Amino acid sequence: MKLLALESSCDELSIAILDNGKILSNIISSQIERHKEFGGVVPELAARLHLENLDWVISSALKKAKIEIDAIDAIAYTQAPGLIGSLIVGKIIAETIAMYLNKPLIPCDHIQGHIYGASIDNEFVYPVLAMVVSGGHTQIELINSVTDYQIIGQTQDDAIGECYDKVARYLGLPYPGGPEIDRLAASGNSQIYPLPIPKTTQEFDFSYSGLKTAAINLINKIKQKGEEVDINNFAASFQDVAVKTIIQKFDLAIKKYQPKTITVAGGVSANSLIRQEIQRLGNENQVPNIIIPKMEYCTDNAAMIGKLAQELINISK
Known part of the structure; x- marks a missing residue:
């Protein structure tokens, strides 16, 4: 089955x-350069640029795949x-x-993607415990199958990526701020500027608003x-606390749920310290499968939507 997948949830338009x-x-068509002058994503501009970039994105995807549009069997988005x-x-x-080709349409969840x-x-070996870290989400999910998942903890206010970007902006760093802080932290001493680790009422919930304010x-x-x-x-002091949180x-979640696989997902999974610490946790807790995504699959992309759609197709057969 040949599948065309489309991702357009924020400022990247991607077709796989x-x-x-x-x-x-x-x-992937990234709009970072167009949004930099505003210090963040402008929603109306993002939607308009998706339309402007559609022609070359879809033609490039088909050309690289060496197939014609008529060969597509299903469309996921x-x-x-x-x-x-x-x-x-x-x-x-x-x-x-889908209407033009008279082919089925598969709607997908961005976070699951x-x-x-x-x-x-x-490939995942279930159950999977996933840490989702992005500009809009920070949560832990327990996944038993592609249709059976449970959010066991999530942020009560700011997401980790949002916190990174806001602190970076206050430091005068360019957008997007997360990668800049990660880069600068590599040359810094994390013990110089004391910052508090945020506390929450629920065991697996998060809060980054307090850390942002404290910074x-x-x-x-x-x-x-x-x-x-x-x-x-x-940068090193802030990142140390943000990641430690x-x-x-x-x-704690690994110890409680004893997963067979752990992974990290979302745009902030490209962060070097997070990747290092997830690997360490898996090793220390003797988790059989530790999956750290390739950098190309960390930020928004259509391949992840296609992978999710294929999994949904497989269980429906």
């Missing part, structure tokens, strides 16, 4: 072609969650292609004293 689960192409305008554009594109993106090169307040205090903020040390919770 898969043949019985094998990825033939995965084309991201249904939710995401920016409403971007999701609507993607839905209309997918529906139009991220999780299954980690299994593109490594901003500390930056203000330093500047009010007429001192300069050492960017590298501050999720790792401590994930460690």
